[in-house]
Amino acid sequence: MRWNLKPQPNPINVNHLATSLGVDGAVASLLAQRGVHTYDEARQFFRPSLDDLHNPYLMKDMDKAVERIETAIEKGENILVFGDYDVDGTTAVSLMSSYLKSFYPNVDTYIPDRYKEGYGVSDAGIDYADDNGCTLIIALDCGIKSIDKVAYANSKGIDFIICDHHRPSDTLPAAIAVLDPKRDDCNYPYDELCGCGVGFKLVQALAMNRNQTINDLISYLDLVATAIAADIVPITGENRVLAKFGLQVINTSPRPGIKALIQNIKKQVLTISDVVFVIAPRINAAGRIKHGNYAVQLLTEFNLAEAEGFAAQIEGLNADRKDLDKQITAEALLQIERNSDHDKKTTVVFQEDWHKGVIGIVASRLIETYYRPTLVFTRSGDKLAASARSVKDFDVYNALEACAEHLEQFGGHMYAAGLTLKEEQYPQFRQKFEAVVADTIHPDLLIPEISIDAEINLGDITPKFFRILKQFEPFGPGNMTPVFLTQNLIDSGFGKAIGKGEEHLKLYVKQEGTEGFGAIGFGLAAKKDLACKGNAFDAVYSIDENVWNGETTLQLRLRDIRCEE
Known part of the structure; x- marks a missing residue:
C-alpha cells in the first residue's frame, strides 16, 4: 500500500483563510485542497444553496x-x-x-432489456415507440453515440432529444437536441453531471418555461442524489448542491419507492455512502437480474403499500445478485490462478455462462485482489460482452479506444466502461489491451494508494474539529472523507483482533502528551503485531463516531498502519 501525502497549500493563503473564517490551520488547509480559497467560496461550500444552480438554458x-x-x-x-x-x-x-406526467398524460417509459437489447438506444425501443404512436423519444443516460439508431427513428418520423453525460464522438446523432455538457461546443459551466443530472436540467428548464421555481422541483432531488451517488461522479459544483438537498429529501420525505427500500435501515440519517451501498445496489439489481422496469415501477409508485411490494421483489433480486457475484468472483479468481496471469498489467477473464448483470461488480471485486485494469467477459448472443473497471488515475476508456479496431462497440468513463466484440477478435483484443496498458500505465498506479490530506497530532482532534469536518459532507469524488496521518503512536496494550474471523483490529492509541482514542481497522488484523508489541507506529485514518451503550465518542477509522523504520 502506497501512502501519498497530498501537496500542502501555500501557508500564507491557509493562514489568511483561517483568520477570515475563524478556524484552525488544519481546517483551512483542507478547504484550500478542495479549491476553497476565500470567505465567499467557503460560504458556498459549507452552505450550498439551490440558488447556486446554473441556468439550464446555458x-x-x-x-x-x-x-x-x-x-x-x-x-x-x-x-x-x-x-x-x-x-x-x-x-x-x-x-x-x-415530472411530465404531473401535467401531461401521454407519456410512456422504456428501459431496454440488458440481455436481449444491450446497452443504449435499441431498435426494439424505437419499434416500441413506433408501434405505440410515439413521435418523440427523450433518451436519458444514453444516446450520445447512437447515430444509426437516431437515423432509424428519423426514418419512422420519430424525433429524438438526447440527455447524456458520456463522451461524444466527433459526430453527433441527428437529434432535435443533444444535451451533453461534455460536448466540445457546449459552454455549460459544469460538465460533471450524471445522466439523471442532465435530465434534471431539462426538467428545470421546462419548469422555468411553465413559471415554476426550483422549490417546485425539490421532491425530485431524492432521485438525482441517488444517481449522483451510484454513478460515482464528482461531488463538486452543482452535484454537491443536488446531492446535499437530495439527501435531505431522502432523510425527511423520500418518495414511497425509496422509503420502502430504506425503512428497515437502523440509521437516523443516511449519508451518500449509505446511498451507494444500500439504495443503489438494490435499484441496480432489477436491471442486473430481471429487468430495469422493476426499478422504474418502484421509483414512480406513489402508493406506499404498492411500493413496499415492489421493494420486496427487488430485495429478492438483490439477494440473487449477491449469490451470483460471490460465485462468479470465486470462479474468476480461480481462472487467474490457473492461467498464471500474476505478472500481467491487466486482468482479462472470460466464461461464457457468467451472468451479464454482475460482471461489472465482479470486475471491481477482482481489483481488490489484483490491483490493475480489469475486464470480465461473458457471452451475449453471438458476441462477447465485457465490463471494464480501472485503478485510480488510469483511464480505461482511452485504453479501449486504442483497441477500437478489435471492438464492435464501447463506451463509458475513465474508470468504468462496457464493450462488445466478435468472438474471433477476443485473442487479438486481449493481447492489444495488455500491450496498451503495459505501455501507458505508470508502475506506481498498480500499487493501491492511500491519499492523505494532512499530517496532524492526536491533540488536534477535538469535538469542534470533528463538527466542522461533518460540515464538509456530502463526501464523494472531488471531496473525499478527509484522511490524516499521525506518527509515533503507541497502543495502550489492549489491542486485539476482533470479528467472527478475527479479521479486524481494535486498538486504543496514544501519542505523547495527549489523551488517547479508540481505533478500529477493518481487515487490518494481520498487522496486529506492528501495534501491539510496544512499538511506535504511524497510522493513516479518518475520524468518525462510535456509539456504544448510548455514549458517543470520537474514534479513528484506520486505513493502514506501519512501524517506524
Whole structure:
C-alpha cells in the first residue's frame, strides 16, 4: 500500500483563510485542497444553496429541447421516455416521466432489456415507440453515440432529444437536441453531471418555461442524489448542491419507492455512502437480474403499500445478485490462478455462462485482489460482452479506444466502461489491451494508494474539529472523507483482533502528551503485531463516531498502519 501525502497549500493563503473564517490551520488547509480559497467560496461550500444552480438554458440545445417538448404537448403527441437499465438511467427515466406526467398524460417509459437489447438506444425501443404512436423519444443516460439508431427513428418520423453525460464522438446523432455538457461546443459551466443530472436540467428548464421555481422541483432531488451517488461522479459544483438537498429529501420525505427500500435501515440519517451501498445496489439489481422496469415501477409508485411490494421483489433480486457475484468472483479468481496471469498489467477473464448483470461488480471485486485494469467477459448472443473497471488515475476508456479496431462497440468513463466484440477478435483484443496498458500505465498506479490530506497530532482532534469536518459532507469524488496521518503512536496494550474471523483490529492509541482514542481497522488484523508489541507506529485514518451503550465518542477509522523504520 502506497501512502501519498497530498501537496500542502501555500501557508500564507491557509493562514489568511483561517483568520477570515475563524478556524484552525488544519481546517483551512483542507478547504484550500478542495479549491476553497476565500470567505465567499467557503460560504458556498459549507452552505450550498439551490440558488447556486446554473441556468439550464446555458446548456447547448436546451432551448431546442424545451421547444420540441412543448410542441409535443401542444399537439397531443405521445412521448416515450427512454433510459439505461442502471441506477443513473432508471432514476432519470423516473424523474422525467413523473415530472411530465404531473401535467401531461401521454407519456410512456422504456428501459431496454440488458440481455436481449444491450446497452443504449435499441431498435426494439424505437419499434416500441413506433408501434405505440410515439413521435418523440427523450433518451436519458444514453444516446450520445447512437447515430444509426437516431437515423432509424428519423426514418419512422420519430424525433429524438438526447440527455447524456458520456463522451461524444466527433459526430453527433441527428437529434432535435443533444444535451451533453461534455460536448466540445457546449459552454455549460459544469460538465460533471450524471445522466439523471442532465435530465434534471431539462426538467428545470421546462419548469422555468411553465413559471415554476426550483422549490417546485425539490421532491425530485431524492432521485438525482441517488444517481449522483451510484454513478460515482464528482461531488463538486452543482452535484454537491443536488446531492446535499437530495439527501435531505431522502432523510425527511423520500418518495414511497425509496422509503420502502430504506425503512428497515437502523440509521437516523443516511449519508451518500449509505446511498451507494444500500439504495443503489438494490435499484441496480432489477436491471442486473430481471429487468430495469422493476426499478422504474418502484421509483414512480406513489402508493406506499404498492411500493413496499415492489421493494420486496427487488430485495429478492438483490439477494440473487449477491449469490451470483460471490460465485462468479470465486470462479474468476480461480481462472487467474490457473492461467498464471500474476505478472500481467491487466486482468482479462472470460466464461461464457457468467451472468451479464454482475460482471461489472465482479470486475471491481477482482481489483481488490489484483490491483490493475480489469475486464470480465461473458457471452451475449453471438458476441462477447465485457465490463471494464480501472485503478485510480488510469483511464480505461482511452485504453479501449486504442483497441477500437478489435471492438464492435464501447463506451463509458475513465474508470468504468462496457464493450462488445466478435468472438474471433477476443485473442487479438486481449493481447492489444495488455500491450496498451503495459505501455501507458505508470508502475506506481498498480500499487493501491492511500491519499492523505494532512499530517496532524492526536491533540488536534477535538469535538469542534470533528463538527466542522461533518460540515464538509456530502463526501464523494472531488471531496473525499478527509484522511490524516499521525506518527509515533503507541497502543495502550489492549489491542486485539476482533470479528467472527478475527479479521479486524481494535486498538486504543496514544501519542505523547495527549489523551488517547479508540481505533478500529477493518481487515487490518494481520498487522496486529506492528501495534501491539510496544512499538511506535504511524497510522493513516479518518475520524468518525462510535456509539456504544448510548455514549458517543470520537474514534479513528484506520486505513493502514506501519512501524517506524
